[in-house]
Amino acid sequence: MERAKPPKVDLWGRGRALLRAALIPTTAVLIALLIGALIIALSGANPLIAYSALFEGGLGSTRAFARTLEKATPLIFGGLAVALAFKGGLFNIGAQGQLLLGAIFAAYIGFAFQGLPPVLHSALALLVGALLGALWAAIAGLLKAFTGAHEVITTIMLNFVAFNLTDWLADGPWKDRAPGNIVARTPKVAAAAALPNLGGIPLGMILAALVALAVWWLIWRTTSGFELRTVGQSPSAARYAGIPVRQITVLAMVTSGFLAGLGGAVETLGVVGRFQPGFNAGLGFNAITVALLARTNPLAVIPAALLIGAMQAGASRMQFSSGVASEIIDVIQALILFFVAADSIIHGVLRIKPDDGEHVALSSGWGA
Amino acid sequence: MRGDAPVVLEARGITKRFPGVLANEQVSLTLQHGEVLALLGENGAGKTTLMNILYGLYQQDAGEVLVRGKPVRMRGPSAAIRHGIGMVHQHFMLVPVFTVAENIILGAETSRGPLLDMAAARRHIHELSQRHNLAVDPDALVKDLSVGQQQRVEIIKALYRNATILILDEPTAVLTPQETDELFVIIRSLTAQGVSVIFITHKLREVLALADRIVVLRRGRVVGETRPREASERSLAEMMVGRSVILQVEKQTAHPGATVLALEQLSLNDDRGQQVVNALTLDVRAGEVLGLAGVQGNGQTELVEAITGLRPVRAGRVLIDGQDYTGAAPRRISESGCAHVPEDRQEDGLVLGYSVADNLVLNTYYVAPFAHGIVRDGQAVLHHAEQLVAQYDVRTPNVTTSVAALSGGNQQKVIIARELSREVRLLIAAQPTRGIDVGSIEFIHQQIIAARDRGTAVLLVSAELDEIMALADRIAVIYHGRIVATLPATSASREQLGLLMAGAQPEHL
Amino acid sequence: MQITGSIARAATQRTRWLTGGLLGALAILILVAYARAPQATTAVLTSTIRQSTPIILGALAGIMCERSGVVNIGIEGMMLIAAFLGFLVNVWTGNLLLAILGALLAGGIVGAFHALMAISLKVDQIIAGTVINILALGFTGYFYQQGLTTQGKLVPVEIPLLSSIPLLGPVLFANPPITYLSLVLIIVIHLLLFRTRWGLRTRAIGEHPAAADTVGIAVNRMRYINVIIGGMLAGLAGGFLSLESVGSFERNMTNGRGFVALAVMIFGKWTPFGAWGGALLFGFANTMQSQIQFMQNRLPPWLAWVGQLPPQFIGMLPYLLTIAVLAGFVGRARPPAALGKVYEKE
Incomplete structure (x- = not known):
């Protein structure tokens, strides 16, 4: 019988593992782009022109890249939220609603309290935003843990509720009463609450990268992360091992909502400067694409979010210079999601064997 | 015994490979009209695989199956049923929320117009249970029946399809000794009416009590054929395991x-x-x-x-x-x-996607030396695993191997090691x-x-x-x-x- | 009683009395309301039926898929794509029958795509459904062009004689075609599931696919067909939205109805009539939601506060109701045992 050698830091092996891990997502993106080009061509435009405009608009200049970072930041938070829940066997389609709640409450703290010291003010606004996101997700977590109501339906429904709720807040009690304003939106946040740029990089992006590191550490290096993964892999084995499954389920949902809420707060304080209904619609679904493209690895969420962010940043440029509707981006994203999810296709195309690692099953009935 | 009876079913040189395992290798056997053939072998010897091939659930990689002397390609269970083969699986193939009648007719329904004709089905079932002395209530829900009764439903299900060759896979595993005796009586009365039976088991006593002929399978190969009066529990055990066994x-x-x-x-x-x-x-x-x-x-x-x-x-x-x-x-x-070895090891005892090492700390991951505060100590977990794997003779390439890749026996040893090492x-x-x-x-x-x-x-x-x-x-x-x-x-x-x-x-x- | 033993037994005497009592009480309530305000009552009931049409069709789609063991959270997307294609065919040809066929076809194709992912490619079924939902938003968004005008929509057809019965006539026998069809489909699918060979086999593969396989039933082929039928039902729901209800296409016009349908399916314990009850509840809630705005000045004093609520709060109603229904009923109903699991022989 073979004995395992004491593990050494094997850089070569790790590099190869990294390449291998990136192979499937990269291929998925390439195939999706190819099919996207086909669709563009079929609708009578030149895909090369469209894609080069897309590239220009996303990465072609410093300004373009800044826009990409701007778009990617909330996607990192959303992607992390979805990825973390996923590890715990939960599918959080509600990042959208949690983000809306986080955004509007961060805006409220931002405009309602004038005269706080800068660092404190923005930190408070971020925290309150994140907590509101956590609270919103807690509803779905509790429903799942105690009634068995599947989070996919409850979080979607909560998205609609959050949409109505924030719409009311922004059009009612927290409406910008500045003369001349007729649209639903909150006042601008105080300068002390806004997130600055550090050395040309938006603080929000730096924060996002740090949070990604923290989430990775939490999942892979702590006992809580072990509990989370165990519940995700096999709730019954977790129960038998003495892990309080309901508690972990609620906690996973709360943490996921915290991340999404933080994303909303960062977006509000760093980019928009106030809350406006309808901003960042579709982020919840994009976050799912990011998380699955990153194969739920928190660190890989960053490049995945940058990619999707770049596509979003370049979409308007593409529409302007090639006439291809910017919604093609949504089609390509859905295709990416399809090819990442149906990785057996790519295994077939590349003739590689699937790796047998940890797999989370989401669709074992409707809970209970 | 019935040396001159015609052969109703024959397997010739059956070979079946699964990823990493050779489940059947050049297996040949014959079943004669009206006999009980016992297929003996320990768990994992390839008995069930062979029967699933005869029943058309798996396709063999090599070899052929002959029914009444004619080579047959079993493309699926329908083909087997058409050739008069019925199988009672070890884990009953009954839908718990269906009635007995619904379970029996499933796949062989009679309809009147577009709608099911349940009355005709009930009549036919009643007739069968009378003739073979297998009492069942056609309108009872299967989930409300005892295991013994469910087994009767399975047998009627095969007879409903006019099976004349019956494969019984570990039929006594869940029965009391008396229920086992009753089953033997049923089997005997079936063979008296011309049904031929393959009886799969790893229980030596039953083989000696019931079989006309015994074929022993070990690691996917036929290692011997004998008759009850020429064999003893000890000789059968040795044939089955390949060494002398402490009974x-x-x-x-x-x-x-x-x-x-x-x-x-x-x-x-x-x-x-x-x-x-x-x-x-x-x-x-x-x-x-x-x-x-x-x-x-x-x-x-x-x-x-x-x-x-x-x-x-x-x-x-x-x-x-x-x-x-x-x-x-x-x-x-x-x-x-309190240590607990749960009855369902794959569902409750192990996290199949985890490594052997992580499974060995599944209920102690949070205490020293495996964690300090909330931070896990991966080295301590690996070191612990190295020790237990040696001590409990767990056959695994290394401790970071996914536990899903281990055999059932080694998986169970992982659980035993985890539970008894504290x-x-x-x-x-x-x-x-x-x-x-x-x-x-x-x-x-x-x-x-x-x-x-x-x-x-x-x-x-x-x-x-x-x-x-x-x-x-x-x-x-x-x-x-x-x-x-x-x-x-x-x-x-x-x-x-x-x-x-x-x-x-x-x-x- | 020979209505397939299983349901006959599942409905114990007590729940039967309870259901009967509730239905009786409801009937009396409606009659009292009709006596006091015939026009308003008729209007509310008519609207309830029509509002419930896409929900019950979506729920029937869910029932067909899930009874055979395949989770389908992509109903929303199937409805959206079908609504769009039905709309396009209507724009191009002006033929409403062709438009309905277009919607059915679109639903069927997307259903086949879901089956491909869930059954052959073994994608987690929840994710497969999400792929469809996202794809539907993307596709309809990309191909939708402003300014396309439809050529009419499906209009109510009064059935002679029957439609002149007071109350029942206008509510049940003066509906547009897809609404009629949905009512017929409830009965058809009930019979299909519980009285036919196809239904018995469908329920078997949803409960215990291995058992079905061992008696020679082609599990995966049957699942494919059921999911495709489910897709067509969702397609009909989409067709209802763009061809019968609105008469045009709007971005994301399904507005969560596909998910509401799933909640209704669970509420109805995966039975067509049970789901219909749930769908009517939602139809009623939607009707009330739109009525409240008109009735603001005519509400009785003790309900006046309802009229004062901001519209956003009233807008939340169906979604909160869905959550409540789901939380209240999911534990009580037992889903098909093999739901969401890929069937493999080894």
Whole structure:
């Protein structure tokens, strides 16, 4: 019988593992782009022109890249939220609603309290935003843990509720009463609450990268992360091992909502400067694409979010210079999601064997 | 015996490969008209694979199947059914929420117009059950039937399709000795009417009692063919395992100490809210093995879950070392020194996607040295795993291998290692050797006895009466959620236990 | 009683009395309301039926898929794509029958795509459904062009004689075609599931696919067909939205109805009539939601506060109701045992 050698830091092996891990997502993106080009061509435009405009608009200049970072930041938070829940066997389609709640409450703290010291003010606004996101997700977590109501339906429904709720807040009690304003939106946040740029990089992006590191550490290096993964892999084995499954389920949902809420707060304080209904619609679904493209690895969420962010940043440029509707981006994203999810296709195309690692099953009935 | 009877079914040179395993290698056998052919082999020998090929569920990689002398390509179960082959699977293929009649007609329905003709089906079933003396209620839901009755439904299901060749896969695994006898009578009356039977088992006694001919399978190959009167349990065991086997577990007399586990008037409900354990009282003492015998589904599963904190207690108390643990959280009970080998190892005992090392700390990952605060210590986990893998003879390429890649026996050893490697006062072992190879069974039996000799109280729950009789010092029989008798193992006989398991009152024995 | 033993038994005497009592009480309530305000009552009931049409069709789609063991959270997307294609065919040809066929076809194709992912490619079924939902938003968004005008929509057809029955006539027998069809489909699918060979086999593969396989039933082929039928039902729901209800296409016009349908399916314990009850509840809630705005000045004093609520709060109603229904009923109903699991022989 073979004995395992004491593990050494094997850089070569790790590099190869990294390449291998990136192979499937990269291929998925390439195939999706190819099919996207086909669709563009079929609708009578030149895909090369469209894609080069897309590239220009996303990465072609410093300004373009800044826009990409701007778009990617909330996607990192959303992607992390979805990825973390996923590890715990939960599918959080509600990042959208949690983000809306986080955004509007961060805006409220931002405009309602004038005269706080800068660092404190923005930190408070971020925290309150994140907590509101956590609270919103807690509803779905509790429903799942105690009634068995599947989070996919409850979080979607909560998205609609959050949409109505924030719409009311922004059009009612927290409406910008500045003369001349007729649209639903909150006042601008105080300068002390806004997130600055550090050395040309938006603080929000730096924060996002740090949070990604923290989430990775939490999942892979702590006992809580072990509990989370165990519940995700096999709730019954977790129960038998003495892990309080309901508690972990609620906690996973709360943490996921915290991340999404933080994303909303960062977006509000760093980019928009106030809350406006309808901003960042579709982020919840994009976050799912990011998380699955990153194969739920928190660190890989960053490049995945940058990619999707770049596509979003370049979409308007593409529409302007090639006439291809910017919604093609949504089609390509859905295709990416399809090819990442149906990785057996790519295994077939590349003739590689699937790796047998940890797999989370989401669709074992409707809970209970 | 019936040497001149025509051959109804023949397998020639069947080979079947699964990823990493050669399940059948050049297997050939014949079945004669009206005989009972026993296919003997230990778990994992390839018996079920071979039968699934004969029944068309798997396709062989090489070799051919002949029915009544004609080569046949079994493309699926429909083809097998068309050729008159019926199979009763070890895990019954019945839909629990369907009625008996619905289960029997499924796939062979009769319709009137677009709608099902249930009346005709009921008539036909009634007729079959009369003719073969197999009483069933066509309108009962299958989930409400006992295992023995479900087996009857399976047999009628095959007869409904006019099967003349019947394959029975481990049919006695879940039956009491008396139910087993009844089954043998049924099989004999079927063969008398011209049905030919292949009977798969790993139980030597049954082979000798029932078979006309015996074919022994080992590691996917036929290693011998014999007849009952030319064989003994010992010779069959050696043929099956390939070495001489100790049929008895070696153990000294027990020296029971103080009571460790005491159940007082315990009442429990099952998942459907029906009461399944009924004011049950039982105690297990340090240094003894208490065997809980009973037919599956008499409350054993729920009882174990309640002791380990996984099921709420409706009434009564659970005491461990005199302390009340009724309704305590599973972790608190585990920390009190209670080890648990769950009956479903893949679902409840292991996280299949995890490495061997992580599975070995599944319930201790949060204490030193495996964690400091909330930070895990990966090195300590690996080091711990290296030690246990050696100590418990777990055959694995290394400790970071996913546990899903291990054989059933080695998976079970991982659980045993995890549960017995810490300070343990009480061991609850549910079906500890179900479906694993003889080598692992022997090893696990030794470990259980060793734990007992160290002063651990052992509650052994097993559907295998042989296992209970081999390991237990005292035997408690559970029937409909009550302990109907507790006997010293030395004075208990199979027949007596079988009757008790079937609900006979002890005073009538 | 020979209505397939299983349901006959599942409905115990007590729940039957309860259901009967509730239905009776409801009937009396409606009659009292009709006596006091005939026009308003008729209007509310008519609207309830029509509002419930896409929900019950979506729920029937869910029932067909899930009874055979395949989770389908992509109903929303199937409805959206079908609504769009039905709309396009209507724009191009002006033929409403062709438009309905277009919607059915679109639903069927997307259903086949779901089956491909869930059954052949073994994608987690929840994710497969999400792929469809996202794809539907993307596709309809990309191909939708402003300014396309439809050529009419499906209009109510009065059935002679029957439609002149007071109350029942206008509510049940003066509906547009897809609404009629949905009512018929409830009965058809009930019979299909519980009285036919196809239904018995469908329920078997949803409960215990291995058992079905061992008696020669082609599990995966049957699942494919059921999921495709489910897709067509969702397609009909989409067709209802763009061809019968609105008469045009709007971005994301399904507005969560596909998910509401799933909640209704669970509420109805995966039975067509049970789901219909749930769908009517939602139809009623939607009707009330739109009525409240008109009735603001005519509400009785003790309900006046309802009229004062901001519209956003009233807008939340169906979604909150869905959550409540789901939380209240999911534990009580037992889903098909093999739901969401890929069937493999080894």
